[in-house]
Amino acid sequence: MSPLFGILFWCCVVIYALMVAAQIFGQAFGKQKWVEMAPRGVMLGFALHTMLVAWRWIESGHVPTIGNFENALAGAWFIVLMTLWAGWKQRYPLLAAGALPFALLIMGGGAMSDTSVQPMVAALQSFWLYIHIFFAWLAYGAYTVACGAGIVYLVKSGKGRETPEADLARLDELMFRSTVFGFITDAIMIASGSIWAKSLWGSYWSWDPVETWSLLSWLVYGVALHLRITLGWRGRKFAWLVVFAIIGVLVSFWGVNLVMEGSSHVFNVG
């Protein structure tokens, strides 16, 4: 990572952090203007973030998918993109305060790992990598939006709050829709990963911790959807569900490279 790249990266992190802080401040002290202005700042940060992703792509010669840093850079980009999109579509600016802390967490974790540009090792030279990772990012982005909406829902529906019913209904539906979208894309991610694993390791399923975690978190969201669709869990109950379910996703995200380092399922020479 060049010094300029590093400076811009941290500028981006700081912008996101300030905007999250502004929304929390606005919400806590009743300054609606702060809440509504923050998405513009997030857009500024997102423009910078997009430039960084493009820079890294050009510099490395491949989609930023290799190692913790690139995964964090691109994964957080998807989270911010989906947060902005959902916030705009749902006319809900406060969503950033709920979802962006996860992007910050991921970016901070990525920055603490090896940030050097790495060559595309043979094991990753597969068409399936892009399918697998693209859908993983979509799924994790959607789950994060659901979690962010869940956090906002819990705050807005707390005791003593007088939030209009329509606002809560909008958040409730956003949680559900994001979970549905995440569940479908997560399924595609698992299936494509399994097909790729067959080509790379010769086995569709190896009970590798990363695979198992992915299946586990998918199952948890499956349970959440069953509870919603068949038992009618809505509102605060569903919000708690999606807030807790994100834990599995975070473990999957960080678990990947932790396991890859020690795994024998990596192409090696010697």
Added chain:
Amino acid sequence: MSAPTWLRRLTSVRTTLALLCLLALLLLLNVALPQRAVLGEEQYARVTSTSGPVARFFLETLGFGHMATSPIFLIVLALFFVNLAAVLAIRLGPTWRRVALRPRSEEGLKAWARMEESFSEELPGDWQVGKAVEILRGFGFQVRKAGEKTLWGVKHRTAPLGFLLFHLSFFLLCAGGVLIYYTRFVGLAVLSEGQTFDGSYNQILRLPPTGRQPDVRFVLERVDTRLEEGRPVHLQADLLIQYSGGSTSRTSRVNHPAKWGDVSLLVEQAGLAPVLWLQDPRGFTLDRLVTPARTRGGPPTEVPIAGGSVQVLIHPLASPDLFPGRDERGAAAMRFQVLEAGELAFDGDLAPGEAVELAHGRLVLEDFRYWVDIKVIAERGGGLLITGFVIGILGLVWRLLWYRREVAITWDEEAFRLVGRSEYFSKRFRDELAGIFSMLREPGPTRQPDTSGESSISQGG
């Protein structure tokens, strides 16, 4: 317990949820506890031998050290599939009826339209059934007349079939998994360039319960490999598959295994294989061998020559950056230690063409070849798995994104009413309903319902 009661319990969503939670818990234990499949037999045995009695109870007695074959996991999985099968059997009829393009009775629809959440408005002067039908069709609804003054429309009526498809996919995945379990063979062959594989594996990693081994023979003709910044970016092995009556070429690359029938040949690792000659003082060859050596890290590779009278230790390269490309092998060097009758006779780097003089002859390094690990895998059932994946995802999309929506319009001389419901995304559907309502209120050209062909409105029954 009477049959209907146990059947109700078996097919209840609470049972499904309980089983899903149990499965999730077992998967959590799978990650938390040491697993034989991840650690390998030796390391797993070391872990269990140093574990306390409680850990051994979980790992060995309950079988959680190999979750996929643990009796508890298999019982929960079996119960899950029984639950799934029972739910599917019970839901088949109702789902089929829901999918049929058949409106409810006019009375029922009228009662529904009188509910509080319906939209109602004074009947426009130019009210025509044809216009209402056209509006509903414009929103993607299939429309049926349910009576003289009642219309019924449904959108994505087949969405409930997605439920069946999604849950059916689990059975395909299960069948694929079982088939793979009973047919999967994995063997490891370590070959140097020019060597023939005749079915003698260096290690058999997995034998299927039937004991069947694939009948495959091949020659490793050539290996290409490349490292950048010490990281492997290319590995390819050219193979000549031999069969009765002929031979055929195949290439195996990382991520692109060679295929021969239901056998896959995967290359995983590569290294240098020094070609060594032991000659007597007169220059006659006593021994010649090609030795796959650990090239990048690990302890030196020990090679006994001439019945062990000469011992050669080949050290890995000092740095992965020194790993030679195909055309650089002539200039490459590895560190060799040569012991003759237990005494160190040589310790230093050797390049191809160089020799070590010994008391009773000389050891010549002729060349460096490449060696590769080739995994020979034979199994059946992959097609079922992939079909299961595809059907499952299609089912999810069909069920969750093309969700079913239903509307009814009733009218009399004074007013009309619009009511609707969707399986989910109620807010989104409410917006759609408001759009339909606003168009129904607007004055517009009058139309007669098209009664011909596909677009005809039939009387529901």
